[in-house]
Amino acid sequence: SQKIEQNSEALNIQEGKTATLTCNYTNYSPAYLQWYRQDPGRGPVFLLLIRENEKEKRKERLKVTFDTTLKQSLFHITASQPADSATYLCALGDPLSGGYQKVTFGTGTKLQVIP
Amino acid sequence: ETGVTQTPRHLVMGMTNKKSLKCEQHLGHNAMYWYKQSAKKPLELMFVYSLEERVENNSVPSRFSPECPNSSHLFLHLHTLQPEDSALYLCASSQDPTSGNTIYFGEGSWLTVV
Numbered sequence A: 001s002q003k004i005e006q007n008s009e010a011l012n013i014q015e016g017k018t019a020t021l022t023c024n025y026t027n028y029s030p031a032y033l034q035w036y037r038q039d040p041g042r043g044p045v046f047l048l049l050i051r052e053n054e055k056e057k058r059k060e061r062l063k064v065t066f067d068t069t070l071k072q073s074l075f076h077i078t079a080s081q082p083a084d085s086a087t088y089l090c091a092l093g094d095p096l097s098g099g100y101q102k103v104t105f106g107t108g109t110k111l112q113v114i115p
Numbered sequence B: 001e002t003g004v005t006q007t008p009r010h011l012v013m014g015m016t017n018k019k020s021l022k023c024e025q026h027l028g029h030n031a032m033y034w035y036k037q038s039a040k041k042p043l044e045l046m047f048v049y050s051l052e053e054r055v056e057n058n059s060v061p062s063r064f065s066p067e068c069p070n071s072s073h074l075f076l077h078l079h080t081l082q083p084e085d086s087a088l089y090l091c092a093s094s095q096d097p098t099s100g101n102t103i104y105f106g107e108g109s110w111l112t113v114v
Helices: none
Strands: A003-005 A010-014 A019-026 A032-038 A045-051 A056-059 A062-067 A072-077 A086-093 A103-105 A109-114 B004-007 B010-013 B018-025 B031-037 B044-050 B053-057 B064-070 B073-079 B087-094 B103-105 B109-113
Touching (some): B004 B087, B031 B073, B044 B073
Parallel strands (some): B010 B109
Antiparallel strands (some): A032 A045, A032 A086, A056 A062, A062 A072, A086 A103, A086 A109, B004 B018, B018 B073, B031 B044, B031 B087, B044 B053, B064 B073
């Protein structure tokens, strides 16, 4: 069966450093991979999407890589700030979806940026 | 403000009660979703409606009953729930995948079953 692992249930990092979060998956061939941010008590918010034929995507201080051979995505936040503290969810998109987004989510990694 | 509004934000109900969660999207999307989020578990997809037609129902107990009267509104009717149903219920919407792959979530409804 499909499995998504976001290793590190929690990650603490010093302000200013680069945070790196990992998403590994098995028994799956996603068409794309997404990263969402979720603050406590709120719904997830979309950050970045990377497709299966892309290696890297950047948006401001965020960078995502996608290695379909290793079945792994890395999510980097450079020059991290306390405001980046949140839970980050990885989500894999199914190539066949029939008019809607068929996406499977990981359990998330809780990032704490320490001032 | 994500364009997806959920009410109520918090709900406490007894096991014999009947209540409903409401969701409205102002984004012109064609698909709407209900997800359940429990502690230390991934988001679980419960129901999907595409163009007001239910297209996915992931083995959800019949005590949860969805309703999609039009493309902007989605309800989750709750009846004789169990304490283990206590969770954050998230509504979401999205465009057709050919137009984009982002899922827009509401702020969620915290449900406590006592």
